[in-house]
Amino acid sequence: MKKQGGFTLIELVVVIVILGILAVTAAPRFLNLQSDARESSLQGLKGAMAGAGSIVYGKAAIEGKEREEVSGAYPTLDDLTEINFGYPAATKDGLVKVVQGLEDSNEWVYAEDTQGVASTPGTLVATFSGNASGAVAIKNTGCYVQYTEADSETSTPDISVTATDC
Template sequence: MVQHALLRKPQSGFTIIELVVVIVLLGVLAATALPRFIDISTDAQKAVLQSMGGSILSAANLVHAKAVIQGVSNEPLTTIDLDGDGVDDVEIRYGYPSASRNNGLSKIMGGDFSTGWTWSTTYGDTRFWLTTAKLGGRSGVYVNQTAVLNSGCYILYDPATTQGGSPAVSFVTTNC
């Protein structure tokens, strides 16, 4: 028996047609699934607000603990020295930060609060509104509440209004 010099080996790999079909299928999947994952900015903005809301409540509870220690947690309106330097730092209502635009909640926020957020209060400082500087159109400033409310994506802080009461944080996320 004579062996042929040109024995055919079985083919390995993909043909060009198979590769084209796979690429087309990946394109179709990307076109239908990608838009769902690309627009995650709404979820991100809501998460930022929820994170800040948690930070606000944590900071308010720390202020309250300090007010209890200093014996002023039952006062309807007073100020408190947080750092022990003899200067009152924050205005409080019943031991929690007030909604004052100058001396209340905004005084206890740290980090990028002064550049990353826009806030406003009601007349008489009964409610505090807060949104990101990007959504509010301004950075690190107190503004008329219209800028915050028009964002449709903000935090509401309602200070304690009675002895033994506590502040409340709620969210408006209709346009995040």
């Protein structure tokens, strides 16, 4: 009698079940697409803030206002953009005005943190609309971009992304 080689039907079913279990447990770790997409959007907003800041600084330098700092009220450019040391101020009439899509958008919400809620006056935080409103609430989401104004003539604004809970 000939001995047959190969797999039995039961062995094949067991292997398929084991592969299915591995796929169900491992797939979410490798396919965390929504979180990655949200983090990428935050990185894009960070880039838009940095680019807009550079353009505003160039305009401030042309107007000779790159060294002006806040003394009671924010200095402004000819187009009334508020600045601090030549870079956009962390206000509605500063950064929000120059970053396209931040002010009149259904995608983003922002809050000025000029009261020093997190001991960082001159700060603006932004996150996805629907996440939260208000500086403290936005920071509590763990998914936001934070813009902190330049604090001297030789410094630049600090723009950071927090994406721990996206």
